[in-house]
Amino acid sequence: MKDYLVCVDSDGCAMDTMTIKHVRCFGPQLVKEFGLGEWEEPILARWNEMNLYTKKRGMNRFQGLLLMLEEVDARYVKISGLEKLANWVNHTDAYSEASLQAAIEEAKGSGLLEKAFAWSRRVNEEIQNIPGEEKREFPGVRDAFEKIKAVADLAIVSSANREAMEEEWSRRGLLKYVDYAMAQDVGTKAACIRKMVEEGYEKSKIIMVGDAVGDYLAAREAGVAFYPILAGREAASWEHFSEQVLDEVVSGTYTSKRQKEEFDVFEHGLL
Ligand SMILES: [Mg+2]
Missing domain, CATH: 3.40.50.1000 (HAD superfamily/HAD-like)
Incomplete structure (x- = not known):
């Protein structure tokens, strides 16, 4: 020692490994999972900016998701269930699947929490699919x-x-x-x-x-x-x-x- x-x-x-994960996995899966194809270009640009080039760089994925969906709700299309997502993101003691799953059960049918869970899973799959030689x-x-x-x-x-x-x-x-x-x-x-x-x-x-x-x-x-x-x-x-x-x-x-x-x-x- x-x-x-x-x-x-x-x-x-x-x-x-950060840029590639945001550009290729987090942003595109968000657009897909939340059905935001109509505003794909500005949403992807904003997602990448927020997560890579602002003081919020490196924030947890669910904090990023909440901020993005709040902006989408204000600018493009109403997102229902935002309060429940905000409540979990702002009060959970762990950004884990288990904690999100518990929040889903407690909220009894919040589609947005379920979508957040599905998005996170799909992002993980997409990250797995990035060829090893691209992670240097x-x-x-x-x-x-x-x-x-x-x-x-x-x-x-x-x-x-x-x-x-x-x-x-x-x-x-x-x-x-x-x-x-x-x-x-x-x-x-x-x-x-x-x-x-x-x-x-x-x-x-x-x-x-x-x-x-x-x-x-x-x-x-x-x-x-x-x-x-x-x-x-x-x-x-x-x-x-x-x-x-x-x-x-x-x-x-x-x-x-x-x-x-x-x-x-x-x-x-x-x-
Ligand atoms: Mg880092």
């Missing part, structure tokens, strides 16, 4: 991992499904760099980071690398540093991490002032 620990998010951060790490990731492993331990901190994540990392030969693999089954990202503190790493020697504001908030909640991977500039972000930020972390010069400089560029780039 080394003194330093680098926590890395998976989707959209280390792995270039961003350029610069492997090089960064080599450099990280020379001075620190490495943990995956992801809110993705564990099997999918491990399959993606293993297919690319990246699991050999990983000391801890944590996914949604471990808990929130903040909970995963706290687990590493319990494991014995000092908070001041942990950094979370992520591509979404939620990753930053998890790092802040757990009391550790954060470094952003910028959407659309992932390779340059990883190179910058390898060539400058990692050294700063290990020499104690990645201060809150330095973190704010990186964070400001990140936040400025998101809608």
Whole structure:
């Protein structure tokens, strides 16, 4: 066990798997499941924008679904059952199938909750159908991992499904760099980071690398540093991490002032 620990998010951060999932699976299945073909083009554009290029990047699929359907309801066509969906999304303690299933039973015949469930299942199937060779790490990731492993331990901190994540990392030969693999089954990202503190790493020697504001908030909640991977500039972000930020972390010069400089560029780039 080394003194330093680098926590890395998976989707959209280390792995270039986020854009493809939204463009090819989430958006098209939403249009299909909710019968919105008439407004397909603006809905797909808005779905991708919201989930990839705004401060809500990385939000849970059901939070995204609710926001999208609220916009559709306001702009295009009345969506009935929105209150029941909103009630579940805003109050559930887990965005799991079991929790959604319980809400469906409780609501006794809310078609919208049932559609949300069916949509989520179809998205999972579509994601499974993405050929493995299209799910790759961003350029610069492997090089960064080599450099990280020379001075620190490495943990995956992801809110993705564990099997999918491990399959993606293993297919690319990246699991050999990983000391801890944590996914949604471990808990929130903040909970995963706290687990590493319990494991014995000092908070001041942990950094979370992520591509979404939620990753930053998890790092802040757990009391550790954060470094952003910028959407659309992932390779340059990883190179910058390898060539400058990692050294700063290990020499104690990645201060809150330095973190704010990186964070400001990140936040400025998101809608
Ligand atoms: Mg991510």
